[in-house]
Amino acid sequence: MIETDRLLLRRARMDDLEDLHCVFSHPAAMRYWDCLPHDKIEQTKRFLSGMVGASPKTSDDFIVEYKGRAIGKAGCWRLGEIGYIFHPDHWGKGLAQEALRAAIPHVFESLPIDKLVADVDPRNSASLRLLERLGFTVTGRAERTIQVGDEWCDSVYFELPRPMAD
Template structure:
């Protein structure tokens, strides 16, 4: 089973008050399909709605391989009390010389509006700046996605640019808004305490 990969081949676990950002388990596939099979979750994504469990299994396999290759930190966002996956977040597009990477995220719709996305991303961003030594983190979103824009701005991102008709999203032309967060912006915010960092373990320990 790929769940038994050695810890040094998996990203470290990040823990917050309510969440664990952990490596994916094979058992997460059904919850992943539920997230990316929801048209509302992927409403502003250039990819289509998932329809097959094989797509979730492919994401899990890709996350493991890409971490080993050094190109992607993709985490399962899980509730600490149940270990159920409720979302994903990732750092990708690493430019080592410039200490820069890109942020991505998605959350199950039945967990929107509870502060989970902000809690998870605050942990991931703190890890990126202070443990991975990133200087700049970027994100691009569909400007119609007002909730995502509010989330990024709450975390300290600043809107830096706009590109019209950059994507075709579900058959329609869609614009992109670019956001950036510098480490000095992050440090100036006086963010909350860093998350606890633990070696990865599967299944999640209490």
Template sequence: MEIRTERLLLRPARSSDVDGMHAIFSDPEAMAHWSTAPHEDRGQTEAWINLMLDAQAAGPTLDFIIERDGEAIGKVGFWRPPELGYILRRDHWGQGLASEALAAVIRAAFTGGGLEEIHAEVDPNNLASVRLLEKHGFERTGFAPRTLEINGVWFDSLYFVLKRDRDPALKSAGV
């Protein structure tokens, strides 16, 4: 499945996405709030793309590469539904692209993806992500300290949920 938005194409992963995604996954700033350390070599990113390809081969997914102007600039979707994840190349931050991609994936998940709720786990220090989720109607459901350890550093987690019947975009569309 592919989803087109005003500026983006959300599409299944391709083996040719390795270099584009490695630009993100090797960037310490882009990876500051991701669930793993930055990738040290292209092989790590290739293995990550292969996991996406394997999942796609097993059946339709709601896990997408974000493409803009023919270039892979991020990822959005559900690796393990209903858990939502997203990441965007740093030079595309601050342009509303993550919000655009997120809105499209939420709508797909609720209108054809069979989900009744979407969950997200966020580092409390990732204020941009917290604001993004809240903008899309996600509600905080909890906090837990020291949930993830990366290279000897512990991170806390904020938990969010968006229930289908509370999605502001679906309500305004009458869905």
């Protein structure tokens, strides 16, 4: 568990389902995700079960709590890959940055990785800016990397090397 000024980062639990479904069923939150908004709670349940059952050898992922509610998730969901999503009611207050500034050092301590990577839709300005602010740099771009519904989307690839030991 990690506490920041405003947030609590902790492991996922199955009773996060309702709060998490509010996030994963929200069209704005899911606009640049790798699937369409969840219209059935079973879809979110599958996602959450994956988080709850994830191996600590390959994942260091957190539910983000704000004022006692789960407002999103942030962390390393698959070895070396960072992922985050927050409910739009809480965007634009620096919460994603606060969560990831706490989660990233934990990820590097917990997992045997020499870098973190991210794959972002080039239209996702908030995510591009967030990664830049966290010190990630662009390593490449590709077109038509994923189909979500009827739409083909492009990718910008980012990485953050493991910080040098002091």
